[in-house]
Amino acid sequence: MVDYVFRVGGEGGEGVISTGEMLTLDLARSGFEIYTFRTYPAEIKGGHANYQIRASGQLLLSQGDAVDVLLAFNQEAYDKHAKDIRPGGVLVYDSDSYIPPPVAAANGGAAAQAAGPSGQRTGGGNIPALVNSTVLYGVPLTSLATEQVGVKLTKNIIALGFVAELCDIPRETFEALLREKFGRKGETVVQKNLQALHIGMDYVKQVARKDSIKLGAGPRKTKELILSGNEALALGAIAAGCRFYAGYPITPATDIMEFLAKELPKIGGFVVQTEDEIAALGAVLGASFTGKKAMTATSGPGFSLMTEMMGLAVAAEIPAVVVDVQRVGPSTGMPTKTEQGDFYLACYGGHGNCPRVVMALTSVEDCFYGIMRAFNLAEQFQMPVVVLSDQYLGHRKATVPVFEIAKVPVVNRRTPTAQELVGYKRYRFTPDSISPMAMPGMEGGGYIAEGLEHDEGGYPAASNHEMHLRSTKKRYAKWAAVEPVANELVRIYGEPHPEIGIIGWGSSEGVIREAVQLAQAKGYSVGALHPKILYPAPLAKLKEFIDGTKAVIVAEVNYTGQFATALRKRFAYDFIQLNKCVGLPFTPKEIVDKIEEVAAHVRSGHRDLAAKL
Amino acid sequence: MSEAGTEILPQSYKTDEHPIWCPGCGDFGVLASLYNSLAGLRIDPKNLVVVSGIGCSGRTPGFVKSYGFHSVHGRVLPVALGVKLANPSLTVIGVGGDGDGFAIGGGHLPHAARRNPDITYIVMDNATYGLTKGQYSPTSPVGFQAGSTPYGNIEQPLNPLAMVIAYGATFVGQGYSGKPKELTDLITQAMEHKGFSFVDVISPCITFYNTYKVIPPRLAEVPKDHDTASRAKAFELALQTDHLRLGLYYRESRPTFEQGVAEVIKKAQASSPPKLESIFAEFS
Numbered sequence: 001m002v003d004y005v006f007r008v009g010g011e012g013g014e015g016v017i018s019t020g021e022m023l024t025l026d027l028a029r030s031g032f033e034i035y036t037f038r039t040y041p042a043e044i045k046g047g048h049a050n051y052q053i054r055a056s057g058q059l060l061l062s063q064g065d066a067v068d069v070l071l072a073f074n075q076e077a078y079d080k081h082a083k084d085i086r087p088g089g090v091l092v093y094d095s096d097s098y099i100p101p102p103v104a105a106a107n108g109g110a111a112a113q114a115a116g117p118s119g120q121r122t123g124g125g126n127i128p129a130l131v132n133s134t135v136l137y138g139v140p141l142t143s144l145a146t147e148q149v150g151v152k153l154t155k156n157i158i159a160l161g162f163v164a165e166l167c168d169i170p171r172e173t174f175e176a177l178l179r180e181k182f183g184r185k186g187e188t189v190v191q192k193n194l195q196a197l198h199i200g201m202d203y204v205k206q207v208a209r210k211d212s213i214k215l216g217a218g219p220r221k222t223k224e225l226i227l228s229g230n231e232a233l234a235l236g237a238i239a240a241g242c243r244f245y246a247g248y249p250i251t252p253a254t255d256i257m258e259f260l261a262k263e264l265p266k267i268g269g270f271v272v273q274t275e276d277e278i279a280a281l282g283a284v285l286g287a288s289f290t291g292k293k294a295m296t297a298t299s300g301p302g303f304s305l306m307t308e309m310m311g312l313a314v315a316a317e318i319p320a321v322v323v324d325v326q327r328v329g330p331s332t333g334m335p336t337k338t339e340q341g342d343f344y345l346a347c348y349g350g351h352g353n354c355p356r357v358v359m360a361l362t363s364v365e366d367c368f369y370g371i372m373r374a375f376n377l378a379e380q381f382q383m384p385v386v387v388l389s390d391q392y393l394g395h396r397k398a399t400v401p402v403f404e405i406a407k408v409p410v411v412n413r414r415t416p417t418a419q420e421l422v423g424y425k426r427y428r429f430t431p432d433s434i435s436p437m438a439m440p441g442m443e444g445g446g447y448i449a450e451g452l453e454h455d456e457g458g459y460p461a462a463s464n465h466e467m468h469l470r471s472t473k474k475r476y477a478k479w480a481a482v483e484p485v486a487n488e489l490v491r492i493y494g495e496p497h498p499e500i501g502i503i504g505w506g507s508s509e510g511v512i513r514e515a516v517q518l519a520q521a522k523g524y525s526v527g528a529l530h531p532k533i534l535y536p537a538p539l540a541k542l543k544e545f546i547d548g549t550k551a552v553i554v555a556e557v558n559y560t561g562q563f564a565t566a567l568r569k570r571f572a573y574d575f576i577q578l579n580k581c582v583g584l585p586f587t588p589k590e591i592v593d594k595i596e597e598v599a600a601h602v603r604s605g606h607r608d609l610a611a612k613l
Numbered sequence: 614m615s616e617a618g619t620e621i622l623p624q625s626y627k628t629d630e631h632p633i634w635c636p637g638c639g640d641f642g643v644l645a646s647l648y649n650s651l652a653g654l655r656i657d658p659k660n661l662v663v664v665s666g667i668g669c670s671g672r673t674p675g676f677v678k679s680y681g682f683h684s685v686h687g688r689v690l691p692v693a694l695g696v697k698l699a700n701p702s703l704t705v706i707g708v709g710g711d712g713d714g715f716a717i718g719g720g721h722l723p724h725a726a727r728r729n730p731d732i733t734y735i736v737m738d739n740a741t742y743g744l745t746k747g748q749y750s751p752t753s754p755v756g757f758q759a760g761s762t763p764y765g766n767i768e769q770p771l772n773p774l775a776m777v778i779a780y781g782a783t784f785v786g787q788g789y790s791g792k793p794k795e796l797t798d799l800i801t802q803a804m805e806h807k808g809f810s811f812v813d814v815i816s817p818c819i820t821f822y823n824t825y826k827v828i829p830p831r832l833a834e835v836p837k838d839h840d841t842a843s844r845a846k847a848f849e850l851a852l853q854t855d856h857l858r859l860g861l862y863y864r865e866s867r868p869t870f871e872q873g874v875a876e877v878i879k880k881a882q883a884s885s886p887p888k889l890e891s892i893f894a895e896f897s
Contacts, residue, residue, distance in 0.1 A: 266885045286698075312685050438680075
């Protein structure tokens with residue numbers, strides 16, 4: 001079974017990401033399942049960027065662990081990633097840029113001096129020694145590009161050609177891709193790129209082959225979509241009926257706005273880039289009040305600004321979807337790196353008793369269906385729904401089956417009947433606490449969407465103590481009614497009643513699922529529970545899962561264990577935390593290691609030790 | 614707007630809720646003028662949305678028979694923008710005070726002005742924070758003594774008219790709550806204007822900053838020969854603060870934001886069939 005991890009690394013702004021994306025698209029079109037991961041610098045030019053692609057003949061759950069093929073354009077890329085190459089893996093490097101220390105050492109240092117532009121660091125220092133079995137292929141990418149093609153940037157295409165030929169990736173798909181990508185720029189540009197591709201492919205003949213990586217054509221013959229989490233989310237929003245978006249640019253959420261700015265007008269909608277995030281949510285609430293399904297997307301800093309508006313949406317009972325593509329905080333933090341640090345803010349951000357629904361998207365496919373559900377919940381319960389994604393999920397691409405919109409039937413808000421519009425009361429107390437919502441234009445429906453505590457008619461009741469309690473109960477009753485939905489939207493992987501349980505949320509679903517498979521293969525009794533709605537939490541399902549376990553690990557990409565803390569509030573259970581806080585997602589191995597560690601303590605009868613880890 | 618024919622009385626826009634303002638508050642005059650303008654323009658309450666922020670003026674939507682949105686402090690204009698974009702056929706009026714519009718919400722005003730949505734924004738400017746008991750506001754004069762400036766205000770007040778003209782608003786005028794006839798006329802013109810219309814109304818706070826004696830002697834009309842089509846002349850007039858000149862300072866005809874949105878939609882639909890499936894195809 002084909003299952004390879006490719007990684008491309010180099011200087012930010014020099015085409016590392018687009019090189020990775022081309023390889024991604026090519027592998028997907030060649031019939032492989034894809035799972036990418038990208039990190040890139042916070043700077044526009046300079047800094048280090050890398051793009052990882054895992055390609056396999058079967059469904060992929062994580063970005064993988066070790067690297068099979070590293071394409072390192074410069075010394076920094078080599079320094080950062082060479083240690084991740086698996087034994088027997090391949091390094092392709094630009095021999096005009098640098099000579100890897102093992103090669104330099106083998107050549108007695110002479111090569112190091114001869115190679116590369118002056119001033120380029122050529123190894124030494126604390127660089128981890130390459131595993132002996134790594135296969136190194138030096139390709140003079142820069143000089144081939146400048147001397148043979150005459151365009152320096154085509155070194156990326158030359159490198160792709162080399163890797164494609166080396167790994168036996170079908171030639172025709174790549175050629176078609178280049179025609180498609182550069183066709184708009186004219187035939188000359190297409191020819192230059194095809195020439196570069198062929199130069200790269202031909203160069204394989206000049207190296208002594210020592211690796212055994214072979215892909216060929218992938219097994220999948222059906223059409224799939226290849227897109228990122230943010231793209232899938234934006235598509236899902238359109239499918240849910242979103243026709244108004246207001247937002248402010250912020251990494252890593254901006255591409256949602258850019259996507260919708262292009263696509264929404266095609267179906268009569270519009271995107272407005274507001275002056276700040278407060279205005280963004282304000283405009284969303286104004287539009288939703290008027291009857292349009294509306295949303296905004298942001299990241300932590302912008303979401304922090306929206307806190308007061310969240311309270312307004314709760315008090316005035318206005319449907320709204322707020323996406324937080326999380327990045328590292330606090331403050332500006334690490335804008336291009338991933339973290340699951342906004343759980344508290346999403347659930348509790350705001351003054352007063354301020355119920356809202358918080359969901360977490362788990363995979364690229366789930367970004368589509370998840371955001372549809374978010375719109376449905378917002379409409380049904382007339383309250384804001386926060387949707388947590390993160391940089392890892394938002395910016396990774398995956399192959400997914402073509403979406404079926406009918407899978408999640410679209411729900412619209414309850415509007416007043418003609419009868420209800422006689423003596424209409426916007427916030428009327430009803431058995432299910434959901435009041436019919438009139439919209440401007442409806443005769444007899446006039447009311448005030450009110451942020452002050454108010455009576456059933458929407459009139460201020462800022463000194464009516466009983467009314468405040470009644471209204472608070474109404475708002476919480478709607479929130480509590482989401483819990484059964486949360487219980488339905490729980491996924492269990494591995495054993496449903498395991499000895500060792502794992503609870504995670506959001507983007508780490510696939511990684512945990514893969515870790516469970518690996519641990520089961522090693523003979524451990526493990527299972528994972530992954531909720532899609534975090535707040536209100538799926539308490540019934542959690543209880544069922546936790547009962548009978550010997551230990552439960554709560555895995556989160558944050559420092560303090562925010563979800564674990566929330567769980568401890570509801571369950572008298574000594575959860576074991578697994579936290580990662582370096583701006584990177586979990587790898588399956590990290591989860592498996594923890595399972596083994598906890599299992600060892602459990603089996604030796606020292607669960608308390610595991611709990612204290 | 615309603616069917617022509619029967620006369621619509623200003624009182625028909627009154628709601629059952631009685632204004633909570635102090636007797637003598639300037640805001641009563643603004644509200645009365647607003648009723649008059651709505652009646653004169655025969656605005657259908659079901660197609661009218663009044664958006665407000667926080668402050669004494671923030672309660673206005675509750676007193677106008679219409680749809681209303683009492684939002685949070687300073688955010689009148691973003692909410693109003695969302696309403697207008699979601700349904701451009703609605704008449705949208707934003708109301709707020711000087712603190713709401715020029716301090717906490719000051720960041721939204723330039724963007725509303727330059728985008729030019731067809732919204733009328735009425736600021737009830739009393740140069741103090743009435744609802745929190747009289748602190749100095751962005752339009753309070755130097756020396757203003759109150760709770761947070763016990764030794765007198767040391768900050769230069771801003772000039773709302775000059776500011777909004779500079780921001781690129783397409784309709785800018787000033788009114789006084791004590792001259793309801795002139796104010797009605799100005800609000801009516803503002804509502805008839807296609808684009809973002811800004812009306813700064815001097816509306817005294819009788820309880821915390823009673824200017825009823827000092828304002829009238831300073832009042833004057835915008836000169837009859839003032840060229841309302843000249844932005845430079847309007848700016849010049851706004852800078853002459855020896856008198857408080859009432860009337861229209863500036864008016865310009867420019868495409869509204871909604872018109873721009875309609876153009877974008879037309880452009881987008883010309884290049885692609887308006888179907889979700891065709892968007893999916895871009896990702897295969």
